[in-house]
Amino acid sequence: MKRLLICGLVAASLSACAVVPVAAPAGPFETEGDFSVMLQKDWSRWPSQINPATNGEFLTQDGVLLNRVHLVSIPDSEGLVRARRNVEMPLYTAGSSEFEIVEFITSSLEMIGYSDVEADLIRPAEFDGVDGLRFGLTGIWQNGMRVKGEAATIAHDDRLDLVLFMAPELHYYDAVAPEVEAIMNSIDLPD
Amino acid sequence: MKHVALAATLAVGGLIAPFSAHADDAPADGHAPAQYLIMEPNAEIIFITTGGAEVRADWTEAATNNLRGHFSDQISSAGYTVTGFDSDAQHADEIQQLLYLFELVSASADLNMPHKGGRGSNHDITLGETASLLREHYNADRAIFVDHYSQIESGGVFMTQVLVGTATGFTPPSQNVRATIGTIIDLETGDIVERAQATLGDARDEGESAGIVTRVLNNLPLE
Amino acid sequence: MLNSLTRLGLAAGLAVSLAACASTDHGVRSAGDRPMDLSSTEASLWYQTDEAESRLQASGQLNSDPALNAWVNARICEVAGTFCDDLRLYILESPTFNASMAPNGMAIVNTGLLLRAETTDELAFVLGHEFVHFEENHFLERHAAMRNANVTSTVLGSVIGVAGGGGLSSFGSLLAYGGALSFSRSQETEADTKGLIHATEAGYSADAGAAIWSNLLDELTASDHDEVTRRGNDGGVFGTHPDIDVRIASLTAQAADLPVHDGDRAAYRRIIRPFLQDWLDMHIVRRDHGATLALVDRLAGQGEDLGVLQYARGRIYAMRADDGDDALALAEFEAATRHADAPADAWRAIGEMRRAQGDNPAAAAAFQAYLDHSPQARDRYLIERLITDLTGTQP
Numbered sequence: 110m111k112r113l114l115i116c117g118l119v120a121a122s123l124s125a126c127a128v129v130p131v132a133a134p135a136g137p138f139e140t141e142g143d144f145s146v147m148l149q150k151d152w153s154r155w156p157s158q159i160n161p162a163t164n165g166e167f168l169t170q171d172g173v174l175l176n177r178v179h180l181v182s183i184p185d186s187e188g189l190v191r192a193r194r195n196v197e198m199p200l201y202t203a204g205s206s207e208f209e210i211v212e213f214i215t216s217s218l219e220m221i222g223y224s225d226v227e228a229d230l231i232r233p234a235e236f237d238g239v240d241g242l243r244f245g246l247t248g249i250w251q252n253g254m255r256v257k258g259e260a261a262t263i264a265h266d267d268r269l270d271l272v273l274f275m276a277p278e279l280h281y282y283d284a285v286a287p288e289v290e291a292i293m294n295s296i297d298l299p300d
Numbered sequence: 301m302k303h304v305a306l307a308a309t310l311a312v313g314g315l316i317a318p319f320s321a322h323a324d325d326a327p328a329d330g331h332a333p334a335q336y337l338i339m340e341p342n343a344e345i346i347f348i349t350t351g352g353a354e355v356r357a358d359w360t361e362a363a364t365n366n367l368r369g370h371f372s373d374q375i376s377s378a379g380y381t382v383t384g385f386d387s388d389a390q391h392a393d394e395i396q397q398l399l400y401l402f403e404l405v406s407a408s409a410d411l412n413m414p415h416k417g418g419r420g421s422n423h424d425i426t427l428g429e430t431a432s433l434l435r436e437h438y439n440a441d442r443a444i445f446v447d448h449y450s451q452i453e454s455g456g457v458f459m460t461q462v463l464v465g466t467a468t469g470f471t472p473p474s475q476n477v478r479a480t481i482g483t484i485i486d487l488e489t490g491d492i493v494e495r496a497q498a499t500l501g502d503a504r505d506e507g508e509s510a511g512i513v514t515r516v517l518n519n520l521p522l523e
Numbered sequence: 524m525l526n527s528l529t530r531l532g533l534a535a536g537l538a539v540s541l542a543a544c545a546s547t548d549h550g551v552r553s554a555g556d557r558p559m560d561l562s563s564t565e566a567s568l569w570y571q572t573d574e575a576e577s578r579l580q581a582s583g584q585l586n587s588d589p590a591l592n593a594w595v596n597a598r599i600c601e602v603a604g605t606f607c608d609d610l611r612l613y614i615l616e617s618p619t620f621n622a623s624m625a626p627n628g629m630a631i632v633n634t635g636l637l638l639r640a641e642t643t644d645e646l647a648f649v650l651g652h653e654f655v656h657f658e659e660n661h662f663l664e665r666h667a668a669m670r671n672a673n674v675t676s677t678v679l680g681s682v683i684g685v686a687g688g689g690g691l692s693s694f695g696s697l698l699a700y701g702g703a704l705s706f707s708r709s710q711e712t713e714a715d716t717k718g719l720i721h722a723t724e725a726g727y728s729a730d731a732g733a734a735i736w737s738n739l740l741d742e743l744t745a746s747d748h749d750e751v752t753r754r755g756n757d758g759g760v761f762g763t764h765p766d767i768d769v770r771i772a773s774l775t776a777q778a779a780d781l782p783v784h785d786g787d788r789a790a791y792r793r794i795i796r797p798f799l800q801d802w803l804d805m806h807i808v809r810r811d812h813g814a815t816l817a818l819v820d821r822l823a824g825q826g827e828d829l830g831v832l833q834y835a836r837g838r839i840y841a842m843r844a845d846d847g848d849d850a851l852a853l854a855e856f857e858a859a860t861r862h863a864d865a866p867a868d869a870w871r872a873i874g875e876m877r878r879a880q881g882d883n884p885a886a887a888a889a890f891q892a893y894l895d896h897s898p899q900a901r902d903r904y905l906i907e908r909l910i911t912d913l914t915g916t917q918p
Contacts, residue, residue, distance in 0.1 A: 129412070130411075130412060130413070132415040133415065134415070152415055153414050153416070170415075171408060171425045172404075172411045174404040174408050175404055175405065175425060197809050197811065199808065206878075206879075207902075208871065208875065208902065216808045225584070227901070228902075231901055231902035232904035232905055232908075233904070233905055242905070244902075248583070249581075249582065250400075250404075252400050252403050253396070253397075253578070254397060254404060255397060277401055278397070279397055279398065279401050279427075279428055279430050280426065280428025281428070284428075347567075354564065354567040354571070355570055355574075356567055356570075357558075357562075357570035358561035358566065360570065396581075400581065
């Protein structure tokens with residue numbers, strides 16, 4: 110964790126990198142995926158190019174360790190977690206059942222530093238007139254911090270659209286959850 | 301030995317700046333001075349040799365003890381009541397979770413958050429109101445968290461760098477790193493009140509450690 | 524005039540000579556040993572493993588079942604004798620076949636090992652093997668050997684970045700380091716030989732060493748992945764181990780002169796039964812269907828826990844999705860539900876398959892059976908909605 114701290118200092122000084130975090134102002138937000146959402150307030154955006162472990166982009170209020178809203182459209186036979194040599198990664202398969210989608214998300218999270226990840230309150234939901242799924246998440250971050258999360262998934266046109274919120278259980282989940290709820294409710298799919 | 305000499309010069313230079321501003325900060329408005337909780341320093345010193353790199357247990361222990369002692373002494377000397385965090389005690393689960401959260405907060409505090417205004421703007425992050433558990437447990441108003449990380453090259457590594465430079469025209473860069481960060485947390489709100497860092501200085505050495513602490517405290521207004 | 528490469532070689536040679544003086548012989552340890560010299564490499568390793576141990580304790584990856592922990596710890600004490608108090612057991616929820624005992628006494632036993640052992644004798648052999656690594660200071664010796672060999676990468680800075688550091692403070696990096704720091708073949712052979720003696724002296728059967736390696740070899744050979752199969756055939760699960768078949772031959776020969784008796788498979792299964800489904804789930808999601816099927820088939824060969832095992836086999840078929848696998852999966856799920864130990868998930872799986880087939884009444888009935896078997900299901904809202912959609916009525 111000391112090294113993480115120093116990495117943070119180094120990252121803070123790397124303003125000359127080609128791809129850097131940028132502001133995502135309140136209002137309509139076109140994700141890198143095939144859907145858009147409405148932001149109630151300003152966020153910082155971590156583009157997919159600077160997320161080494163996962164595909165897709167993050168929105169964060171305070172840093173991706175403290176709160177992250179993961180926005181991604183996952184095509185058939187691809188993963189939430191970036192491919193690594195000689196490591197079997199969970200892959201999304203078009204036509205997966207709701208149960209398989211939940212397992213895909215939880216097992217993906219367990220590949221990137223979370224453990225003991227469990228889904229709860231798995232429930233049907235509708236996004237922009239399309240059937241989808243909502244569920245809560247609990248788990249432990251690699252330093253021992255208990256975390257909570259919430260996921261919204263929509264399987265359509267051979268891809269899985271995902272809005273995935275993760276934050277420490279202490280303070281950060283509750284502080285950002287209402288805003289994330291608004292983001293999930295605003296998911297706008299292409300016609 | 302140029303690198304080593306330069307590092308030593310800069311480190312000794314760090315000892316010159318006195319910690320004096322904070323006596324001036326001592327409360328003049330009549331309210332009692334804050335009581336400070338000194339958290340166990342989170343230190344690590346890596347020794348880089350031609351055979352590899354390893355955490356030196358003795359150096360890390362010396363740095364931890366030096367930093368803990370000097371923060372306590374210097375804050376106490378400035379007129380504040382000081383309590384030490386008992387790292388051997390079995391704390392409530394929520395306090396343990398709070399310590400884990402601080403690791404994430406500390407790793408995030410210096411990030412460039414564009415929507416907040418860029419560098420330095422992320423010091424508004426917080427531990428949240430759970431921090432009051434520390435206030436209640438230790439009867440303290442504020443906590444000081446200390447992070448320290450050093451990488452120290454051996455003379456053999458330096459010689460090898462010189463040899464490689466002579467042979468190829470490219471001298472591998474020094475891997476010496478010294479960084480100490482102090483963070484003051486308000487134990488009522490959990491907010492970061494102040495955060496400051498000092499580079500250079502050898503925390504293994506008692507004298508230099510005092511200088512590091514002085515330089516950190518020069519940028520950490522107490523109240 | 525020397526060219527650059529020659530000069531670089533000379534520089535590296537000098538660097539090697541500077542580094543090569545560290546001894547790698549750490550001898551045999553005594554019970555209660557701790558490094559007294561805090562400036563030593565041994566103290567450094569202890570410090571790092573202490574840090575890794577605290578991270579492990581917080582990681583959420585440990586099995587905390589008191590009965591299972593007490594039982595495995597008792598087996599460690601049987602093989603470790605007077606070193607019992609020096610070792611602290613952590614049962615790691617990981618499907619990998621592995622165990623380790625770090626210099627500071629952190630003893631990790633993966634659930635992947637507990638799942639694969641068929642008898643307590645087999646587990647005792649592996650624990651004996653790991654204890655020899657601990658007792659003989661193999662970890663320290665390999666660390667010293669690696670330091671002596673690690674000159675070029677350090678000089679060129681490819682190992683240690685400014686921000687990356689070179690130490691090991693996280694549990695994950697320790698595991699990665701452990702992977703890189705494979706024991707030598709001679710150390711592995713010594714651990715097999717002496718480990719088997721430790722196990723037999725504790726009263727366990729001498730044929731268990733060859734047995735657990737044989738079963739693992741079968742599983743690796745059945746893997747869908749060439750890399751895994753190749754590891755099984757030429758290097759064991761750890762990089763520089765002797766070939767598994769060589770180890771099996773050596774252990775079989777050694778066992779000829781040691782006491783052998785039938786292991787009690789049923790007694791061992793009783794110990795791991797409460798965890799069987801979770802541990803199998805961890806294997807199944809890795810999608811090495813061939814290896815996992817071999818494992819499930821072997822476990823089912825004992826004729827117990829068929830509800831759990833047939834459900835697991837059904838999941839593997841459903842996930843593999845080759846031609847005909849849907850029918851195989853459905854048959855396994857339905858067979859599983861005829862056993863008293865069938866997981867509720869088996870009915871849900873049938874519901875999913877019937878729903879996909881368009882057999883709405885059968886799907887709804889299976890989903891309802893799932894809710895009956897698991898009233899507190901985390902996906903109850905979803906299942907209720909599915910039943911409503913399938914039947915047009917509220918469940």
